Amino acid sequence: MDKTTRPAAHTPDLDDAPRSESRRGFLKFAAATGAVISMSRTRAFANGDIAYHAKELSDDKLVDMYRTILRIRWHERTQADEMLTNPEYRGYNHFYAGQEAVATGVCAALRNDGPFEQIDLAYSSHRPSGHAIAKGVDIPKMCAENDFRATGLNGGYAAEMHLSDPDVGFIGADGMIGPSMPIATGSAFAFRARGSDQVAVVFGGDGTYATPHFHSALNNAKLLDLPFIYVLENNLYHQYAHYSYSCPHKDIASAAAAYGIPSRVVDGQDVFQVYNVAKEAVDRARAGDGPSFIEAKTYRYYNHWGAPGATAGELGAFGYDPLAITSFRPEREVRAWMQRDPVDIARKTLVDWGVMDAAGAESIETEVKAEIADAFAWAAQQPFCQPEDGLKNVFADGAVPARQFG
Numbered sequence: 001m002d003k004t005t006r007p008a009a010h011t012p013d014l015d016d017a018p019r020s021e022s023r024r025g026f027l028k029f030a031a032a033t034g035a036v037i038s039m040s041r042t043r044a045f046a047n048g049d050i051a052y053h054a055k056e057l058s059d060d061k062l063v064d065m066y067r068t069i070l071r072i073r074w075h076e077r078t079q080a081d082e083m084l085t086n087p088e089y090r091g092y093n094h095f096y097a098g099q100e101a102v103a104t105g106v107c108a109a110l111r112n113d114g115p116f117e118q119i120d121l122a123y124s125s126h127r128p129s130g131h132a133i134a135k136g137v138d139i140p141k142m143c144a145e146n147d148f149r150a151t152g153l154n155g156g157y158a159a160e161m162h163l164s165d166p167d168v169g170f171i172g173a174d175g176m177i178g179p180s181m182p183i184a185t186g187s188a189f190a191f192r193a194r195g196s197d198q199v200a201v202v203f204g205g206d207g208t209y210a211t212p213h214f215h216s217a218l219n220n221a222k223l224l225d226l227p228f229i230y231v232l233e234n235n236l237y238h239q240y241a242h243y244s245y246s247c248p249h250k251d252i253a254s255a256a257a258a259y260g261i262p263s264r265v266v267d268g269q270d271v272f273q274v275y276n277v278a279k280e281a282v283d284r285a286r287a288g289d290g291p292s293f294i295e296a297k298t299y300r301y302y303n304h305w306g307a308p309g310a311t312a313g314e315l316g317a318f319g320y321d322p323l324a325i326t327s328f329r330p331e332r333e334v335r336a337w338m339q340r341d342p343v344d345i346a347r348k349t350l351v352d353w354g355v356m357d358a359a360g361a362e363s364i365e366t367e368v369k370a371e372i373a374d375a376f377a378w379a380a381q382q383p384f385c386q387p388e389d390g391l392k393n394v395f396a397d398g399a400v401p402a403r404q405f406g
């Protein structure tokens with residue numbers, strides 16, 4: 001964004017102070033824990049000082065990450081096309097296309113299988129379907145849920161903005177901006193209280209910086225040294241406003257330094273870079289060394305909500321968004337970000353590494369497209385909720401003892 005269009009309160013001094021703080025914070029942190037990492041001869045390095053953990057993953061796991069990115073991408077594209085072409089389709093979404101590498105890289109570093117008491121928990125936002133897929137939710141059931149079907153993941157009650165699947169530790173989306181952060185620290189507190197090595201992760205956008213929940217979650221996470229990771233997906237905009245309108249920091253990660261929390265800024269378009277920083281944060285949390293903050297620089301290809309400005313069969317939205325009440329994004333900015341596409345970057349890296357060849361990458365994409373098409377087809381056959389279902393799950397069954405009165 002052009003500096004001259006930023007609000008007057010954003011002085012260079014304000015911008016600079018937190019950044020140097022962050023650097024000092026990082027150096028302190030590096031002095032305390034980084035020596036071991038930097039001495040290791042077996043590790044390549046990314047971003048200058050982050051161990052390249054992704055290099056140590058098995059080929060199967062790497063291909064799995066590529067497959068997850070594609071699943072998110074084709075879920076998005078298929079749903080966008082449904083919304084644009086099928087008048088019967090009732091689902092909607094805040095599309096995540098463009099940001100797939102963030103959810104995928106973070107969730108690849110988490111424990112996603114096993115009993116509920118042992119898996120890591122992920123909390124999401126109003127843009128949850130990418131996080132849900134990366135955490136491992138059942139995609140056909142999620143498609144049914146997004147279309148308000150009775151056999152959907154949450155019985156058709158949740159739809160996109162309240163998706164949840166405790167079986168894989170996807171605790172849920174949240175339509176409100178902010179509250180999921182302190183709730184996630186609550187889970188992290190429970191893990192610590194129970195002596196569990198589980199980790200709680202929350203995904204939030206650049207728009208969460210200006211909420212009280214952002215600051216309260218970080219403060220408490222540090223005070224209590226919680227196994228908590230804040231993944232801030234900075235896609236530059238909250239709804240239609242650039243983040244510089246509500247945040248004085250260029251790198252929002254700078255704010256974590258004020259709470260004494262180690263932070264990393266990472267290229268959110270490169271799934272392996274995201275994995276590198278996520279692994280470092282997860283290891284720290286599991287070892288009892290407290291919270292971390294990750295800021296992933298990324299971009300969404302569609303407009304804030306739904307598919308205005310998009311064309312069926314084409315990735316992204318470039319046209320005018322009638323919902324944009326302040327400003328909307330220049331088409332060239334969208335197209336420039338699309339040149340650093342997370343699917344292309346993951347594919348190129350794995351082909352360069354010899355993990356798969358171009359034909360193999362192509363056939364994985366064909367398989368994933370078919371899998372997603374089947375998921376939507378299955379969902380479309382599912383029964384809708386009935387009006388009387390609205391009264392289910394309102395009151396607890398049976399008597400509720402008034403425990404507070406003894």
Ligand SMILES: Cc1ncc(C[n+]2csc(CCOP(=O)(O)OP(=O)(O)O)c2C)c(N)n1
Nearest residue numbers: 127175176177205206207208235237238239
């Ligand atoms: C407390 C609250 N205020 C306002 C809104 C309306 N709202 C929905 S999404 C959004 C912007 C969120 O931006 P960001 O956190 O950057 O996430 P992104 O949409 O970019 O993924 C706003 C203001 C809301 N849902 N909750």
Ligand SMILES: [Mg+2]
Nearest residue numbers: 205206237238
């Ligand atoms: Mg945003």
